[in-house]
Amino acid sequence: MNGFGRRTALAGAAGLLAAPALVRAQAAGVxxxxxAVLTGPQAALGTQLRDGxxxxxxxxxxRLGGLPAEVLVIxxxxRPEVAVTKVRAAIExxxxDVVVGVVFSNILAAIMRPVTEANTFLISTNAGPSTFAGRGCNPFFFTTSYNNDQVHSVMGQAAQDAGYKRAFLMTPNYQAGRDAMAGFKSRFKGEVLDEIYVPLNQLDFSAELAKIAAAKPDALFTFMPGGLGVNLVRQYRQAGLANIPFLSTFTVDEATLPAQQDAALGFYSAAPWAPNMDNPQNRRFVTEFEAAYNYVPGSYAAQSYDSAMLLDSAIRRVGGRLADKDALRTAIRAADFRSVRGNFKFGANHYPVQDFWLCQVAKRPxxxxxxxxxxxxxxNDTDPYAAECRMR
Structure with missing residues (x-):
């Protein structure tokens, strides 16, 4: 249209939804x-991550790797200081045995040292900042998502393929927002009319929308997760700007669409996964997830689901010997599981090598x-910082 052709040991899912809680299993286990962020306007993202x-x-x-699984939901x-305090308590x-999750890169940056310096494995299921993909790579850190720049570069490539010449860019003013800008520009070779950074808690975009209308770009590229994305999409449509192609990452996805609904129809995103991917693992995941939680899973849930399967495969491979850190690291690197997204393996920096897709918002029957x-x-895309990682 515009040039483009996310218990046995668990006591049941329902009991987990009321509040963050300790999900108990037998004493000898993992x-x-x-x-996950479960408070405030971004809680929808954390809920997806947790439920996945x-x-x-x-x-x-x-169970994970045959061991009874105990999950402490944090x-x-x-708030970085809150995350550090709670994660330290979980470790000490x-x-x-392992810390997983994290939606936002500023939270990941805060807990990285407390977790890895305790020789505890940290598996991010969403945040993938460039700072830990290159020279800051860490033998105790893995991610089942992507490098932050990488997924945004997909939209830059898609805009380039569509022949757009002039783009307007807008993201939040934090590490992931800066990574988004860099990622898009790494593959888009046209003119960038403006780059706007907004506060992470901004909800009124009237001033920015006026600038977009005045600039008359061929396309808007934006990264606005959670509540930011809900408000931006509604206001963009209300401002009559839908004729300007809306290219985004984590702005229109399964965490925000229930609130955006028709306002997001036809808008584009880029991702390594979408609910309609046709493989046995994904069909089972999506069908049973919707049955359990009564909403459509997004990438936050899918990548977290994959992390559970990754841990299961690694713990099974070491025969449950969680204390053997070197063996467990090797087993995690092997990524011997079937991902819901299809192709998946780890690069030298413990970030995935995978396929990326142009996606579009649709309304189901x-x-x-x-x-x-x-x-x-x-x-089979490798993130741009992998070559800088000196970890072997």
Whole structure:
């Protein structure tokens, strides 16, 4: 249209939804600290992340690698100091074996040292900042998502392929927002009319929309997660700007679409996964996730689900010997599991090598909204910082 052709040991999913809680299993097992923002306007993202991991453990009958799984759900409240305090307690008091989760890069940056300096594995299921992909890579850190720049570069490539010459860019003013700008520009070779950074808690975009209208770009590129994206999409449509192609990452996705609904129809996103991907693992994940939680899973949930399957494969490969850190690291690197997104393996920096897709918002026959794949943009893509990682 515009040039373009996310218990056995668990006591049941329902019991997990009321509040962050300790999900108990037998004493001899594996303990996981699951970090997610579950407070405030970004809680929808953390809820997706949490539910995706718990769905994975449920599919594994409450076990990881054959060991009973105990999941400590930690609400980081999108406050770095709170995240550090709670994660340290999980490591020092609760003796978790691994920490997984994290929606936002500023939270990941805050907990990285406390977790890895304790020789505890940290698996990010969403945040993937460039700072830890290159020279800051860490033998105790993995991510099942992507490098932040990488997924945004997909949209830059898609805009380039569509022949757009003039783009307007807008993201939040934090590390992931800066990575988004860099990622888009790494593949888009046209003119950037303006680059606007907004506060992470901004909800009124009237001034920025006026600038977009005046600039008359060929396309807007934006990264506005959670509540930011809900408000931006509604206001963009209300301002009569939908004739300007809306290219985004994590702005129109399954976490925001229930609130955006028709306002987001036809808008584009880029991702390594979408709910309509046709493979056995994904069909089971999406069908049973919707049955359990009554909403469409997004990439936050899918990547967390994959992390549960990754841990299961690694712990099984080492025969449950969690204390053997070197063996466990090797087993995690092997990524011997079937991902819901298809192609998946780890690069030298412990970031995935995977395919990326152009997706578009669609309304399903049942009235629910989801993103759907339009075409594959990049195949077996390695993030741009992997060569700088000196970890071997």
């Amino acid at each position: 303990k996981v600290g699951l970090v 991991f718990l769905q994975g453990v449920k599919h594994l009958d409450g 609400d980081d409240e999108l 008091r609760d003796k978790v 049942d009235g629910k909204f989801q993103t759907e794949t339009v075409r594959k943009v990049l195949e």
